[in-house]
Amino acid sequence: MSKKVSLGVAASVALIAMAVTFSITMTVSMNMFNNTVSSVKNKERMYNKLSEVDRYVRANEYFDINEDTLNDTIASGYMLGINDKYARYYSAKAYNERMGLADGRLMGIGVAVVKDSSSGYARIIRVYNNTPAAEMGLQTGGFITAIGDTSTRSMTDTSAIQSALVGEEGSTVTIRYLTPDRQEQSFELTRANYTTPSISTVTMLNGNVGYLRMDSFTSTTAVEFRNAVDNLLNQGAAAMIFDLRDNTGENLNAALVAADYCVPSGLIAQSQAKDGTLTDLRVSDDHEVSVPMVCLVNGSTAGGAELFANALRKMGDATVVGTTTAGKGVLLSDPQSLSDGSAVVITVGMLLDNEGQTWNGTGLTPDVDAALSTDEQSSYYDFTPDNDPQINKALTALSGTVSQP
Template sequence: MSRKVSLSVAVTVTLIAMAVTFSITMVLSMNMFNNTVTSVKNRERMYNKLSEIDRYVRANEYFEINEDTLNDTIASGYMLGISDKYARYYSAQAYNELVGTQSGRLMGIGVSVVKDTSSGYARIIRVYSNSPAEDLGFEAGGFITSIGETSVKNLADTSAIQSALLGEEGSVVTIQYLTPSREEVTQDVTRANYTVGTVFGQMIGDSCAYICIDDFSTSTGTEFRNTVDSLRSQGATCFVFDLRNNAGSNLTSALIAADYCVPSGLMAQGQYKDGTVEDLRVSDDTEITQPMVCIVNSGTAGGAELFANTLRKMGGATLVGTTTAGKGVVLSDPQSLSDGSAVVITRGLILDNEGQNWNGTGLTPDIEAALSADEASSYYDFTVDTDPQISRAVSAAQALTGQ
């Protein structure tokens, strides 16, 4: 009798389990189906709209359509429309330049430039050592007025100017140049390989080490360590790290540099769409024990913000300047497409060692030190000795040492 009861119970339990499993499966399947149908409908609506526009334009447009430009613009517009302000589309040419520069195939003339808003020319802000530009006497403070047959005034921005300066190793480009004393010079420059440094350091006075980090690239970690060690050997009792207008291109490199400054512990994590969280880096016990100050501004972004935030949270660093860009995200590697173009999207958020994220808000400095309108217009005329934000940061660092 008990066997029959046990058998009946077992059958009942099995049937219930099957019913529950079936119900759950049906619910999941319906959700998947609904999501798929919604996705298909959305895509159909998008394609239909583009097709409708395309039919009208091709039937009525007076001017000739450049198909490559049209396709690149559609792809760029798609990336602009996905509510990810960090997403980017690279045309085949732009992506080829990016890969070529990273691999060393494409060369420049050896200058770092910005588009000067008042003149429209390319202002030279740095000339790299052992480069063609240095060999020909180009100087920071000068202006490039034309590249080949193209007037720099006709180039939209700094990125377009930098692109125009690139070319294959050994290729020659004619540069028209205004010296800092405004003498007009024309030079035929042969593009060549040279080392682009990202870290530049010097002593201010007898005790304060000033280190400017232009960007975070694959070589920055090693450059940073060597520069810190060199200035330590010169008697540095405090450090000022200048991160203004540092776009922070490489998060890993930023963490490697920060690791040399802070004590052991979790430095940062990545939080992704599926809810997973992974450690981005755990630091060792090597650290800078002298007071540290970071100079930041609205151009301090990405890895540069990560560096500054890590030094403040883990190393007690003071931030001087203005609120940073608020780019606290993990970006994907470029996803290459069939026609040679590529896209980059946001993969996740950066969390600091306390689980906090600054994306969209930026880092607020401990000591506000904004430039006046007149000072801002003279930003690239300042030297290390005359820059008011550097002076404010050095004073803060020295105060922390008791000087």
């Protein structure tokens, strides 16, 4: 027999439900309102402070103000103040240059350089094949002492030197050059397009140890890496050394693909959003490199390069040799372009390994310490794979696992 609910009871239930819904809605709305008011007040305080500074400066400053420089510096300062050390502001010029290099509009002369700590000049650490620099006879170990009329000593860092060397295809750049045996020369080079490999050295050491110098992770790394590893294994490599020193690991996906080729099946890495949401970045297939492996790292090994070394150690029993890495274990946004052509990049997640652990802020501690002495540090770019003391440490770490050929 069915029971009938009285109209009064039904009305009471409906009123209670409405009251509960109203209460929840009001609570959520009040929280949203409070957050909005707080945000508005903080923004108002920020704008008021900038306005106060601006009024005083414009009323009293002796020197003229370059408005473009001022706006770029304000935006850059904002990124420096948000507690995200990987956040970056790119001026319209810098962002255009970055995109130009990525899509092939801007060209170079065919060298990789670093700002030499002892001389202050741009030291050439790589000369790429079939480039203007190679055709003119520039050599590894030489120095670019001036670009145009500007001494490279006066340029703040390596990126400033690299920026001065690039330009539109067909444009020219004049450089002053000091050969490795200290002969001064001057060249006018025409900028051209060329391919920059991400793996600069592939060779056999001690007869049966494959060695790869991995300068970077880029869109071409996956194919380069697979071909290089297969080539060395086909030559009879009984072990592998992956040299990741100074590799800043900018292309995270390339690092994941390369790691996938080396390790057995399983989760390689995850990202963690601010709200705690976890996302699998890559799950490896069952292909793996079955010979003993070493990852050679230093304090400039960062990002995707750290992920690669960590994955090979945890999933492929690789030995990490060198010094503690940079500790950059974050997921960065794609550049967000702004209305004036500038752009910003911020951290949007944390990188976690297959065990849910992060190396951000701490870096990877090597299994075998191979710190360079002061004298060795000053000779760092003069070493070859045959006499490099850190590579020798890597070979020693493999000595118990690899038989002599």
